[in-house]
Amino acid sequence: MTFRRCKACGNSFTPWPQAKNQQFCSNPACQNERRRRKQAKRRQESLAMxxxxxxxxxxxxxxxxxxxxxxxxxxxxxxxxxxTQQQTRNQARIAKDAPSSLNPLPSGLYQLIPATAEMIAKDTVWLVEITVLQGPSDIEALYCK
Known part of the structure; x- marks a missing residue:
């Protein structure tokens, strides 16, 4: 007999033999949550909806x-x-967009780790040295294209 953990409430349950991929228990609240998630997924994926x-x-x-x-x-x-809360959020957004300093990344040794979704453990890590040869001479240099 196999047991599974309900994705809504977290309790273990015995899945119905007819439903091979059952992920939610038969609790009415969990079934409502299953329907809500399915509807949200449909709305997200369907352009017509x-x-x-x-x-x-x-x-x-x-x-x-x-x-x-x-x-x-x-x-x-x-x-x-x-x-008031929206003004606070707007100020935080403006602060993030502003350059923190003329030289935001100082020279030194850094670990370079690939950022991939399927990466579980840090199996590939490179040690790199970054040396700033010349920083921007003035503010306008930050915004040159």
């Missing part, structure tokens, strides 16, 4: 033109909190 969803939202917005303005007016504290 994404276009249909986009058209539905567009039609709904056309039928309810003042909905978001009314919602923000009725939930002012939530809207203000969201606005």
């Amino acid at each position: 994404r276009e249909s969803d986009a058209q539905y939202l567009k039609d709904w917005a056309a039928k309810n033109p003042g909905y978001w303005q009314k919602y923000r007016a009725e939930h002012a504290t939530y809207a203000e909190r969201n606005r």
